Amino acid sequence: MTETVPVVTLDHVTVAYGRNQALRDVTTAFVPGAVGLLGPNGAGKSTMIKALLGFLAPDQGRMRILGLDVAASPLEIRARVGYMPESDAHIPGMNAVSFVAYCGELAGLPRADAMQRAHEVLFYVGLGEARYRNVETYSTGMKQRIKLAQALVHDPDLLFLDEPTNGMDPKGRDEMLALVSDLAHNKGVNLILSSHLLPDVESTCDHVVVMDKGSIVAAGPIAALKQPRGRLYELRVKTATGDVESFFERLRAAGVDCHATDEDVVRVFVPGDGGARDLFALAAAADVQVRHLRPSVPTLEDVFAHAVGEE
Amino acid sequence: MPIHDQGYRRYAGTRAPRGRAWTVITRAGMRTFFGRRAFLGLLLLSWSQFFVRTVQIYAAANLPQAAFFAPTPETFRRFFSIQELFVFVMTVYVGAGLIANDRRANALQIYLSKPLTRVEYVFGKLAILMTLLLLITWVPAILLLIVQILFAGSFTFVRSNGYLLPAITLFSFVDVVTVSTTMLALSSLSNSSRYVGMLYAGVIFFSRALFNVLRFVTGASTLSWISFSVNLDQIGDVIFRLPPQYDTPWPVSLLTIVGLIVASAIVLERRVRGVEIVA
Numbered sequence: 001m002t003e004t005v006p007v008v009t010l011d012h013v014t015v016a017y018g019r020n021q022a023l024r025d026v027t028t029a030f031v032p033g034a035v036g037l038l039g040p041n042g043a044g045k046s047t048m049i050k051a052l053l054g055f056l057a058p059d060q061g062r063m064r065i066l067g068l069d070v071a072a073s074p075l076e077i078r079a080r081v082g083y084m085p086e087s088d089a090h091i092p093g094m095n096a097v098s099f100v101a102y103c104g105e106l107a108g109l110p111r112a113d114a115m116q117r118a119h120e121v122l123f124y125v126g127l128g129e130a131r132y133r134n135v136e137t138y139s140t141g142m143k144q145r146i147k148l149a150q151a152l153v154h155d156p157d158l159l160f161l162d163e164p165t166n167g168m169d170p171k172g173r174d175e176m177l178a179l180v181s182d183l184a185h186n187k188g189v190n191l192i193l194s195s196h197l198l199p200d201v202e203s204t205c206d207h208v209v210v211m212d213k214g215s216i217v218a219a220g221p222i223a224a225l226k227q228p229r230g231r232l233y234e235l236r237v238k239t240a241t242g243d244v245e246s247f248f249e250r251l252r253a254a255g256v257d258c259h260a261t262d263e264d265v266v267r268v269f270v271p272g273d274g275g276a277r278d279l280f281a282l283a284a285a286a287d288v289q290v291r292h293l294r295p296s297v298p299t300l301e302d303v304f305a306h307a308v309g310e311e
Numbered sequence: 312m313p314i315h316d317q318g319y320r321r322y323a324g325t326r327a328p329r330g331r332a333w334t335v336i337t338r339a340g341m342r343t344f345f346g347r348r349a350f351l352g353l354l355l356l357s358w359s360q361f362f363v364r365t366v367q368i369y370a371a372a373n374l375p376q377a378a379f380f381a382p383t384p385e386t387f388r389r390f391f392s393i394q395e396l397f398v399f400v401m402t403v404y405v406g407a408g409l410i411a412n413d414r415r416a417n418a419l420q421i422y423l424s425k426p427l428t429r430v431e432y433v434f435g436k437l438a439i440l441m442t443l444l445l446l447i448t449w450v451p452a453i454l455l456l457i458v459q460i461l462f463a464g465s466f467t468f469v470r471s472n473g474y475l476l477p478a479i480t481l482f483s484f485v486d487v488v489t490v491s492t493t494m495l496a497l498s499s500l501s502n503s504s505r506y507v508g509m510l511y512a513g514v515i516f517f518s519r520a521l522f523n524v525l526r527f528v529t530g531a532s533t534l535s536w537i538s539f540s541v542n543l544d545q546i547g548d549v550i551f552r553l554p555p556q557y558d559t560p561w562p563v564s565l566l567t568i569v570g571l572i573v574a575s576a577i578v579l580e581r582r583v584r585g586v587e588i589v590a
Contacts (some may be wrong), residue, residue, distance in 0.1 A: 055584065056585075078425055121319060
């Protein structure tokens with residue numbers, strides 16, 4: 001089995017804004033394909049992308065993209081990556097096709113090729129009919145699409161997508177995610193999708209890097225991260241006295257993680273291989289009836305919450 | 312299937328070598344301005360002095376009664392003095408939004424995520440303003456010299472004033488570089504081109520007004536270096552071998568201009584970035 005060469009690596013990278021460290025000694029690698037960069041607002045996701053693009057110089061550490069050193073070869077890297085910024089961004093006074101073609105020319109494409117690619121990517125992102133409209137008249141959803149188009153026009157090997165579904169309605173959001181997924185899985189474009197929205201990452205990415213407070217708190221294939229090192233169940237119990245809390249305290253004392261849900265069931269995580277047998281044994285010992293027990297599938301939300309220390 | 316068109320293709324064509332992205336910025340900027348009627352009107356108006364002087368040179372060469380119109384080296388210096396009004400208007404019209412509009416639209420992070428450096432970006436923007444300003448200073452002045460040769464039918468005037476061609480070129484470039492870098496630096500300070508235009512006008516008029524007040528109070532023009540435009544006048548007089556109009560030594564004016572260009576470069580270095588860090 002051959003080892004996968006990462007498209008992006010960070011080696012002990014620290015980035016600070018004054019005294020505030022936005023990235024703290026980060027060491028991680030992004031494998032080829034679609035990788036989600038997940039974390040709450042302020043976790044350092046955008047800072048990491050901006051440092052990788054060379055907008056911010058790290059206080060320490062080294063970064064490599066597609067095998068090139070960020071500090072030594074910034075232009076070679078930028079010729080091979082596309083960046084879709086989080087905030088609204090366009091070149092003022094241009095219509096969509098001129099804007100995207102202009103971005104292609106800036107990336108080194110000959111004028112005729114840039115114009116041809118601009119038409120193609122605008123159709124691809126669903127702006128074919130609106131490509132002669134001034135970008136400033138676009139809706140929020142259209143502005144998100146045009147940002148994707150300008151990032152794609154020069155055919156990058158790696159795409160940085162910073163919150164690509166920001167401000168989009170549900171239909172537009174689904175379409176954007178479908179585009180992102182298509183790029184990664186059918187068009188061979190590596191991408192790093194930064195988002196604080198778990199469903200966005202879960203539906204488009206195969207791997208995830210979870211950040212919190214400027215540090216990496218979890219990383220790996222989503223499927224593997226979702227594999228619990230133990231068993232997860234939905235549990236409902238009944239006691240003679242009606243006091244179920246004392247039973248949950250006993251479970252916690254036995255190392256079983258218990259979390260209430262919005263419904264009348266509790267999600268319990270039983271470590272080790274004992275699983276349901278351990279639960280039944282504990283219930284029998286406490287003279288508690290098990291009225292509902294169903295294996296539960298962990299979500300990326302569970303992984304994320306566990307990684308950032310939330311309940 | 313929510314995707315409208317699955318036709319994304321990988322690109323297998325050629326790519327331009329690095330270091331030429333600034334020409335893309337300049338070309339796009341020029342196309343934008345030449346596509347505007349207001350700009351074309353302004354350009355035509357800026358050339359009005361050239362047309363008037365062409366008629367004068369023709370008359371001087373062909374009509375003995377109009378010999379007093381015959382051009383002298385001072386004619387070219389006066390040509391630039393009058394053009395300063397158009398240079399001012401053109402600088403405000405073209406230059407105010409060059410970076411300010413990009414800042415308003417968050418375009419800097421688009422530009423700087425492409426394979427071009429901050430220097431290339433600034434140079435591309437600077438080249439737009441400089442080219443358009445040279446189009447109303449250096450180009451008509453050189454054409455006037457050629458017109459003089461054509462109408463006079465000899466090189467006598469040019470030969471006896473051999474310094475004129477380099478003087479026209481040098482002054483045009485000093486003027487255009489100073490004005491362009493200053494305006495570009497001001498443009499990088501704000502997201503509003505209107506505000507930048509007013510700021511530039513304020514710098515020009517306020518510094519001139521302050522100089523005039525001090526001149527009135529002190530009774531001397533030794534403080535002329537305070538005024539942006541007077542410094543250029545002073546340097547212009549020296550370049551065209553005319554007695555300076557003010558008491559300030561010309562090296563002081565030159566130093567002030569160099570200082571202004573350096574200060575503008577520092578402002579641009581701090582303001583043209585992919586991310587704005589607010590401390």
